[in-house]
Amino acid sequence: MAFWFGAVPMFVVPYLFWISQASEKEADVVKIHLASKIYSPDARSRWEIRDQSGQYKVVEAVTSSGQHVRALTPTQIKKALQVESPALAKFYWYCTLSFILPFFGYALVWFFLRRLGQHNMEDKRVRGAEEIVTPEKLNAMEKSKEKGT
Secondary structure (H helix, E strand, O other): OHHHHHHHHHHHHHHHHHHHHOOHHHHHHHHHHHHHHHOOOOOOEEOEEEOOOOOEEEOOEEOOOOOEEOEEOHHHHHHHHHHHHHHHHHHHHHHHHHHHHHHHHHHHHHHHHHHHHHHHHHHHHHOOOOOOOOHHHHHHHHHHHHHHO
16 A cells, blocks of 8 residues: 555655656657667658747757757767756756655655554554453453343
């Protein structure tokens, strides 16, 4: 219970918070960065990113000879997007939070459930119920009950 109601939500919440705060451009930068880690280092691809107005633009590099190159390798696209490193740093900060917060969420729910269990046990004792009754004590209770009748 502590896992499903404490750890799992605290793992997901930082990502949801990042998604709600990140701009389209920041999301594209992170998506390209993560995809560049998976792609083959020799494969050239056309990488698209959204600008401030939400329109897709192709990332292109200018070579030393002045030519515009649109098909970039993963290492080249990482170098081209170094300007956008604050977006990546912010995403990795939220990733770090998503690995730390589940421990606190688990502990919080576990302490709450433990406390709730202790209160339930106290309620039984307040009413006079006993969990384990020996046969001698049960006989004594029955005899006192018969005398009182």
